[in-house]
Every structure is written in structure tokens, then in C-alpha cells.
Amino acid sequence: MASRARLFKEYKEVQREKTADSDIQLICDENNIYRWTAHIKGPADTPYQEGVFQLSINVPEQYPLVPPQVRFVTKIFHPNVHFKTGEICLDILKTAWSPAWTLQSVCRAIIALMSHPEPDSPLNCDCGNLLRSGDHRGYRSMARMYTRLAAVPNILH
């Protein structure tokens, strides 16, 4: 089983580099190597900074020939993330997937997507429309509000 062997390799790599990349924390399910959880830090100079977002990663059997299914568990206001389901619209998770990508690099790509929203292919139309109409201030304040509400739990309590 090629996918299992490869996931073990990635697991070892993650254990080794735990301290190197503090923005991404990848945790494998104890009983199932095909289920992972990631915690990513919102990038600086974006409305998402200070937030920690949880991603759920579902790895299919044919991995790495097909991309993993990744979605946001934490609510996020972003044009390319579905507000209700957390589905992510990112080309490398769909058509532009390449087997050379790892779970770690997928998380890095999602962080890059957070700092560079793509309003022309929105999954969250309200957010996309705000950006497309040029209301950057409106987008930023909405995004910051949801980050505070959902992704920075310690502030309220």
C-alpha cells in the first residue's frame, strides 16, 4: 500500500520538524493514519492574524496520486472558503494537484491563500462581492470579527 508507506514517511518528517515551522501543527489521528488535523496560524498583516484555524484532512487511499480532502473546521470569512461547510477552493487541491506535494506543503499553500484571497472564483459570494466592489475595509473588518469570534478563543474567556 503506497499511500500508507508515504504517510508514515510524512509522519516521521512532521515529528522531526515539529519545532522548525511554528505556523503549522500537523497531528495524525491515533488510530487512523488517513485522518489528520492541522492547526495553522493566521498570517501576519492579514485580518486573520492572531487566529489559530483548525483544518481537517481526509487522505484518500490513492494518495498521493489524488489530492487530500481539506476543509476548515474553524469558521472563517474568506472569499475562497465556503462559510458553512469550510470547503476550500484551491487549484492544487483539485485540478492542479501534483504528487510531489505533501500535507505540510498543502498547509503552507492554504496559509498563502489566506494572505492572497482570490475574489474572482469565490465560494463565499458575500465576501467575494465585498472585495470585487473594492470595499477592502468592509472585508477586513468582517474577517477580523469572525477571526476574533471563532479563532481566538482565549481572548473572550
Next chain:
Amino acid sequence: MPTKRILCKYFKNGACFKGDACEFSHNWSDPESNVCMYYQSGNCAYGRFCRYEHVKLNRQEGISVGKALPVQTHINLVNREVASSSATPRQGACDVEASQDSRSYAAANIAWKEPSMFSLNAADEQENFPYLPADVGCSVDSASSSATNGAGAVMKYNDPSEEPICALAAAGRCTRGETCPYLHGDVCTMCGKECLHPHRPEEREEHKNQCERNQKRLEALRFSQDIECSICLDKVLSKPTNAERKFGLLSGCDHPFCVSCIRDWRRTSQPQGSGADTVVRCCPVCRVLSYYVVPSVIWYSTPEEKQEIIDGYKARVRDIDCKHFDFGNGKCQFGSSCFYKHAYRDGTTEEIRLRHLGAADGNTVIAKDVRLSDFLGRLHLRR
């Protein structure tokens, strides 16, 4: 000797797939080849005890002496062998007998003298060289005895280049050392064996080249050990099965993959309407388009080496009949770019004529194979 006059060994065993197109003879009356393959490529571990003939095929008649018989004699011997064996059913024991027969004949015929201390008995020989099969030991015995009978004194060579060197030393170990009656060759600096004949410059050169090539290959193999596949993240040459321990070279870039990984990836079908075909044909790392994957056991370090591997692969594959073309019965989608052989059953190769058409926009395009029947097949005539 043209190969058409040598009996095909596959045909002899009743299974030659090439049929009439075989470059070897399918006529029972033709002799089979008894030439040692290992001797051709440099070193035969059996040395002068080899049951096969040590003849350099590309050398002219009469240069080689000793066990290396002149070509003409060799043919005679083979004929003799076939004649003697055709009377009895050809089985293992009979084979040995025949080759022994030819060996003693050879020894007597060219007066090849064994020094007396060399008439070791079979058991002794076995003890010294445990890797020699028993029948070789016997044949040495008979050969040397008949040689002793045939000619009396120690053979003197007129030309020093005719004197054979000790094959055991050349193969790496001669237990007799100083007492060995045979000439020991000079030590090759690369393989460390005493295999350079002091008086045959061309043979020395050939061996040095061979050693250099081997050395280079070993070096490349060692260098390839640590290279990882970017898809399975494993070291390619540490995979469990032999078939998996191969690199897949991409024509467009220099990223290493296992041949199985990259082929699996290129086979995956992508969702429709996304320029899908080109995505899988690009390198997963750098996304440079490559049209084909070349399997290779070693990884390369220079573009020339890569080209050499690719050329070698293409040359090997060119001799294999294309299964899509199927001797003209099928249709190969790769057309003139196919790496495999497009030949009809009678041996003639396919002739490809490309039709160039001027398109409406002024560019020249290559016309696809279009037949009227393609349109007629889809035509529904109204009654």
C-alpha cells in the same frame, strides 16, 4: 560467420518466436554456436577449462593460439560435434562427451603441450578450484593426456604475443603463484587483476576501456543509491522488488522518480475540462512538460549521460515489435513517433508519408489519417 548459418538455440528447444524472421538458422543440419559469451566480453571465470570455445569473433584467423582456436578449426570442430551427437539423442551427458571429444581433438591437432606438472588428476583439480564443475576436471585430464601423447616437448612460442597468459590469474586468483608455468599478465590498476597481456597492446587497450566503463557504472550506481523519488519519498534503489528499483527519467527536466511512481501518476485520469492531459504529463515538481518516461537503473549526473541512457533505451526498444501496430493489423496512435518497431510480417518496415496541408490561417498542419470510410460508417441513409 554469418549468423544465418548457426542453429538457433531457441529453435533447438522448440520455442523460437521469430519464425522465418529469425536471424539464426532453423535448419537442423546447421551447426550450433559453441562460442563462450564470457570470453567475448573480456573474462571467463573458467579460463582455459571452459567447455565453450574461447575465440574472439571479431579477430582474424590465426592470431589466437592455445585454447583460443582459429575460427576455421572451430567450425570443423562444431561440425564434428554435431555429426557425432546427431547419432544419439542429445542429452546432458552426451553433450559433455562431445565437447570432451572436441577438446582432445583440439589439443592434439595444434600440438598444445601441457607441462607435466599440469596433469593433475580430477580430484586434485577439484580441491584447488572448487568452482570448476566435475566434467571440466575430467576433460582436462583426457585433454592433457592426449596432448602428452601427441607431442613431446614444451611448446616454444615464436612470437611472445602468442603465449597465453594464466587465465586463473586473470580471473583474480592463481594459487600457484611463482610456480605457475604460465605467463602472468600485468596487474590492471583498475580491477587489480593480473590480466593485461604484456605483448598484446590491443587486448590491453580493450581491457582498460572495459574496466573504465565498469568503474564509471559502479560510480554512478553508488551515487544513485541515495536519490529519492519525489512521489513515494523513498530511496529508489532501496525499494522491495527488483522491478521497482528503477528510475523514470523525464525528457523535459532532471527530477528523479521511481519509474513505477511516475508511470502511475501519468496514468491517472484528471477531472474533465481542466487541461487535464497536460497536468499529468508535466513533472510533479517543476511542471515542465515531458512527452515520455525512460526507465533506467542508474541516475545520471551530466546531460551527456542522460542522453546516453535515453539513446540506449530507444535503441533497445526499437527492436521490439509494437503491440499496437501488430504487424500492420492494428493502428498505433503514436505513428511515426513510436519508439517500437513498426514492421509487417514479411519483415518490411512501415513507410510513413506525412501529408502537409496549408490551413486557412496560413499555418502548415500535418493531416491526420482520414479515410472516406470513416465518414460513411457514421452515415445513416434515409429510406
